Amino acid sequence: MPDTAAIEIRPPETLREFYGLMARTREVRARMVEQYLAGADIAPDDIRSLRNAGASLEATPRSKTDDGYEIVLDGERRITVDLTYEISEIVKDLVLLERGEDALYEHLATLYPGFTSQVDKGVAALAPHAFRALVTDRDGTVNNYCGRYLTSIQSVYNAVFLTRFARACVPHAVMLTSAPLRDGGLVDIATMPRGAFVYAGSKGREYLDQGGTYGSYPIDPAQQQMITRLNTALGELLARPGHEKFGLIGSGLQKKFGQTTIARQDITHSVPEDESRTFLHEVEDLVAALDPREQHFRIEDTGLDIEIILTVGDRGGGLKDFDKGDAVVFLDEALDLGLAEGPALVCGDTSSDVPMVAACAAKNAGSHAVFATVKQDVRDRVSRTTSRSLFVDTPDVLVVILHELSKQGGNG
Ligand SMILES: [Mg+2]
Known part of the structure; x- marks a missing residue:
């Protein structure tokens, strides 16, 4: 056949x-x-x-x-x-x-190891509570970790389990990640049906709500225009012969809100160093041509990635120091999540997720945290932030806990 x-x-x-x-x-x-x-x-x-x-x-x-x-x-x-x-x-x-x-x-x-006992323990701890919202990180938390963003396609089982939880257990489910939102971002690797989750990218500075409408942290239209011109010019640079690879290796091209990342090398040093350096200079020239007086952009080169950062927020604390706790406050208001009205279930896996715990606990003291990590320093940080914390070893344990809760359902 x-x-x-x-x-x-x-x-x-x-x-x-x-x-x-x-x-x-x-x-x-x-x-x-x-x-x-x-x-x-x-x-x-x-x-x-x-x-x-x-x-x-x-x-x-x-x-x-x-x-x-x-x-x-x-x-x-x-x-x-x-x-x-x-x-x-x-x-x-x-x-x-x-x-x-x-x-x-x-x-x-x-x-x-310990999969079943971790699931049982998690379900027992969370089942008695009704949550106002799920606020969760993606990579390493409710999705297994993958080194390349754009091939970390969400699995069927993962999407089914998370969607069932979102539908049965909470009025609002928010996926909040530092990765870009679209154009090579969160929505391009998700397989859940539209409306199951709010997707918030760029550390929550931009989002698609459950109806699919785009929203973002306030930004000056002139600055937005500069970012658009930068991304267009970078796209043209990557279209040149021999340049396509920089959009595919390592971090690739990531258009985040207020910041664009382009890889010039990966951890295995796949690109010869002279070629990588030449590409860096080409990007620097491109930015200098767009912004000759260095009013809008700052370049940070990590050796692997070139970060082109909009400097608007450097004064007055807007974009630069924005963390995931600020994101919770911003999204609560923008999306009317009502986080003060009931406890949130906050999920994360690294220190950068801890501010989400603090922000949700400040909104409602009954909020719970579940972290998927075996790192003791991260677990300690979470425990110091809230007494209502629970730890699992890996994202698959967490998504199965959420799936089991969805079967008990209807508490939201
Ligand atoms: Mg993570």
């Missing part, structure tokens, strides 16, 4: 093809999530597509040192990429789709 699946088995040879393949799994998965949530049968072609995508990734040649897979960067040069996230998430999705939720739980229990 000819394979009619939209995705065939074809290992990606170039980075561009790899990104393209993962983007197609997003389309397939978004469709599956909708069908799954509606209790409908999943289209067999879609399941085959997802299986073929996994087989394509697994058939990619291993690197010589066997620490990853080899993909062409440009011309003859090859780059080693870690595909752990992409492959293991497809495996989990196929377990769910072909064998069901119990089988997926069993699979997860084989991956994580």
Whole structure:
């Protein structure tokens, strides 16, 4: 029988093809999530597509040192990429789709020691409470960590479990991340149905509400125009021969609110240093041409990433020092979340998420924090911020806790 699946088995040879393949799994998965949530049968072609995508990734040649897979960067040069996230998430999705939720739980229990007891403990601690809102970080918190943003496509099981919680348990669910919102951001890797979550990117300085309407922290229109011109010029620079790779390696191109990031190197130093340095100078020249008197932008070079930062907020504390706690305050007002009216459930995994806990606790003292981390210093920081805290080892434990709570549902 000819394979009619939209995705065939074809290992990606170039980075561009790899990104393209993962983007197609997003389309397939978004469709599956909708069908799954509606209790409908999943289209067999879609399941085959997802299986073929996994087989394509697994058939990619291993690197010589066997620490990853080899993909062409440009011309003859090859780059080693870690595909752990992409492959293991497809495996989990196929377990769910072909064998069901119990089988997926069993699979997860084989991956994580103490999985079941952590889930039971979390459900028991949170079930008695009705939450006004879920305010959660994404990467490392409710989504397993992936080194590349744009291939960290949200899995089917993850989207189903989070959507069920959002619908059954809280009036408002907010995903709040430091990553960009769109144009290569949060919404481009999410597979949940529209309206399940508010998506807030750039540390919460811009968002899409549950109706899909865009909003942002106040910004001067002239400054916004400068950012638009900068991003257009960077797009043209990346379109030049030999430059495409800078949008694909490491951090890639990230258009955040008030700040644009472009990679010039990755952690494995895939790009020769002289070429990387030349690219840095080209970006510096581009910014100097747009902003000859250095009134609008400041460049920070980390050696791997070039950060071009709008300087407007440096005076008067606007954009620069904005943290995720400021974001909570801003979003509560902009979106009418009513965080003072009831406790929030705040989820995170790193220190930069702790200000969300403090801000929600200040709004309502009954707010709870759940952090997915094994790092003791982060756990200590959370415990010092609130007594209503709970810790799990990994994002999969947290999403299963939320899924179990959704079955008890209707407390919001
Ligand atoms: Mg995180």
